[in-house]
Amino acid sequence: MAILKPNKFNRIFSFDHFAALVLVLFVGSLALLLGAVVSYLDYHSFPAIFRNPDIMFALRLSLWTASASALLAVMVAVPVGYVLSRFKFPGRFLFDAVVDIPIVLPPVVMGLCLLVFFRTAPGQAIEGAGFRFVYRQAGIVLAQFFTVTPYAIRTVKAAFDHLDPRVEMVARTLGYTPGRVFWRVSLPMIRNSIIAGGVIAWAVAIGLFGPMMILVGTTRQRTEVLATSIYLELSVGRVQTALAIALLMIAIAMGALTIFKKFGGGRFFS
Amino acid sequence: MLKVDNLSISYPEFYLESLSFEVDDGEYFVLFGPTGSGKTVLFELIAGLRRPMTGEIHINGRNLTRTDPAYRRVGYVPQDLALIPFKTVWQNVAFGLYSKTFRPAAENRRQETEEIARRVSEILEKLKIGHLAKRLPAHLSGGEKQRVALGRALVVRPDIMLLDEPLSALDEGTGNDLMREIKALHRQFGTTTLHICHRREEMRYLADRVAVMRDGAIVRTGYPEEV
Numbered sequence: 388m389a390i391l392k393p394n395k396f397n398r399i400f401s402f403d404h405f406a407a408l409v410l411v412l413f414v415g416s417l418a419l420l421l422g423a424v425v426s427y428l429d430y431h432s433f434p435a436i437f438r439n440p441d442i443m444f445a446l447r448l449s450l451w452t453a454s455a456s457a458l459l460a461v462m463v464a465v466p467v468g469y470v471l472s473r474f475k476f477p478g479r480f481l482f483d484a485v486v487d488i489p490i491v492l493p494p495v496v497m498g499l500c501l502l503v504f505f506r507t508a509p510g511q512a513i514e515g516a517g518f519r520f521v522y523r524q525a526g527i528v529l530a531q532f533f534t535v536t537p538y539a540i541r542t543v544k545a546a547f548d549h550l551d552p553r554v555e556m557v558a559r560t561l562g563y564t565p566g567r568v569f570w571r572v573s574l575p576m577i578r579n580s581i582i583a584g585g586v587i588a589w590a591v592a593i594g595l596f597g598p599m600m601i602l603v604g605t606t607r608q609r610t611e612v613l614a615t616s617i618y619l620e621l622s623v624g625r626v627q628t629a630l631a632i633a634l635l636m637i638a639i640a641m642g643a644l645t646i647f648k649k650f651g652g653g654r655f656f657s
Numbered sequence: 658m659l660k661v662d663n664l665s666i667s668y669p670e671f672y673l674e675s676l677s678f679e680v681d682d683g684e685y686f687v688l689f690g691p692t693g694s695g696k697t698v699l700f701e702l703i704a705g706l707r708r709p710m711t712g713e714i715h716i717n718g719r720n721l722t723r724t725d726p727a728y729r730r731v732g733y734v735p736q737d738l739a740l741i742p743f744k745t746v747w748q749n750v751a752f753g754l755y756s757k758t759f760r761p762a763a764e765n766r767r768q769e770t771e772e773i774a775r776r777v778s779e780i781l782e783k784l785k786i787g788h789l790a791k792r793l794p795a796h797l798s799g800g801e802k803q804r805v806a807l808g809r810a811l812v813v814r815p816d817i818m819l820l821d822e823p824l825s826a827l828d829e830g831t832g833n834d835l836m837r838e839i840k841a842l843h844r845q846f847g848t849t850t851l852h853i854c855h856r857r858e859e860m861r862y863l864a865d866r867v868a869v870m871r872d873g874a875i876v877r878t879g880y881p882e883e884v
Contacts, residue, residue, distance in 0.1 A: 562756025
């Protein structure tokens with residue numbers, strides 16, 4: 388029987404080598420882009436942003452709004468991820484697809500949807516009842532929440548998909564009701580994925596720009612967040628300040644990604 | 658006593674057809690048969706993890722066919738053991754004793770805690786895993802995990818024990834050791850036990866009576882030497 392041998396080209400340049408080359412090229416391109424920001428930056432500009440009260444306001448607003456929307460996202464993601472993972476019901480695939488819409492939708496469209504909603508009768512009724520979002524800081528949280536929650540849902544759902552149902556079944560035979568099994572077994576087992584979902588939601592929220600511009604605008608000391616700060620600084624020609632803010636956001640994003648991966652975020656795309 | 662009467666269930670991938678049998682108090686009853694004959698599904702029905710289409714399950718004279726698994730007082734050791742990965746050996750074994758069904762009777766919280774500690778310590782020592790109490794399941798060998806799963810089911814003093822191939826994943830030496838210990842524990846506790854196995858020597862050593870299952874039905878019951 389003839390033995391198939393790899394030809395000379397395949398021995399030197401296998402698919403593994405090709406894949407590794409693509410990886411190096413892609414990571415290299417990203418590093419070049421990030422490096423461009425760093426190399427172009429005047430290093431006096433970076434510490435200066437921490438003395439700028441407008442930028443500090445935007446930083447504080449970004450941190451608390453992203454934290455609030457990530458917390459809300461996780462609170463929604465746990466029950467939604469559980470239902471989508473565990474139950475078969477008519478229209479499940481439709482629900483699953485609709486949940487993902489904000490991931491594929493341009494964020495600016497989400498902002499536009501929200502703005503238009505608050506011009507309709509239900510939206511006016513909500514604002515009339517005292518829950519005001521348009522051009523308000525609460526609107527930032529709302530826009531972030533609708534945009535980032537699908538990321539948290541995906542992470543939590545993937546964790547429920549990977550959970551061994553036998554552990555829950557045995558817990559049921561040991562005298563626990565479904566509710567108590569959920570709180571005492573299922574939820575602690577996916578704790579890391581919940582944290583990872585919250586972190587990715589937070590990281591996406593802090594970088595959002597489009598929906599904020601549409602729904603709340605960008606007013607200094609009122610509705611300005613870091614992403615809109617970059618736009619404002621560029622529009623008045625302060626490129627170095629914009630670059631310094633960008634560097635700060637890169638650092639925040641990398642920190643969040645590190646935490647995300649540490650807590651098992653790798654399952655996100657499974 | 659366990660009485661299974663005319664039990665049927667049908668799914669596209671498996672079925673059980675009109676199963677009827679009885680297991681006496683304290684009896685060691687082995688279900689013997691090839692993979693896919695419906696033995697695990699039968700265990701899940703007895704434990705209440707699946708609902709039968711027809712038939713009834715009685716344990717100690719009570720009809721438990723529609724009873725929630727939490728209240729059946731059935732100790733279940735599945736094939737993959739299903740230990741809770743974030744709990745230590747001690748916490749895994751004690752887990753059932755904190756439920757409403759299996760909580761020890763006591764006058765106050767302190768007495769209850771002491772009773773739980775006493776029962777867990779006792780079962781860990783009997784199973785020779787007392788020294789592993791603080792370890793997580795990920796840091797245990799196959800035999801040690803098997804002992805923890807057994808301890809978790811035994812400590813709650815169930816009316817019926819269901820052991821789904823408890824020795825199949827172990828090497829021959831460890832499996833034989835555990836087989837002897839299971840026999841000794843059964844003699845000591847006298848719990849009515851159903852045990853799924855594939856190996857003839859395991860069946861002959863453990864069983865008081867045997868049921869042979871094939872294609873979702875019991876094709877024969879009898880004493881080990883007859884089957």
